[in-house]
Amino acid sequence: MAVPELAPRRTMGGIVAVWVVAAVIGIAVGLFAGDEWRAQWLAVGLGGCLVLAFAVQLWSGRSQGFTERVAASALGALVVMGVISLGFGLAAIVPG
DSSP states (O other): OOOOOSSOOOOHHHHHHHHHHHHHHHHHHHHHSOTTTHHHHHHHHHHHHHHHHHHHHHHHTOOTTHHHHHHHHHHHHHHHHHHHHHHHHHHHHSOO
């Protein structure tokens, strides 16, 4: 029989933390990687965000909704890095 938690921990903070790390990685890759290597480094950064999502959710110690929280972290990191990548791609196209 499972005992309900009296004061469950908040889980949104860990998810948003992975999104923030994804934004920092995306901006760093966009600024420091060359145009020909940017996609490869973004893939490596996304892999790092996936590992970070697992680590953060394992550290929280809650088993209920683990898969959903990891999926939300990873999907959010994918969207954040995709939007940042789109911005750098459009900036490369625009003459200036």
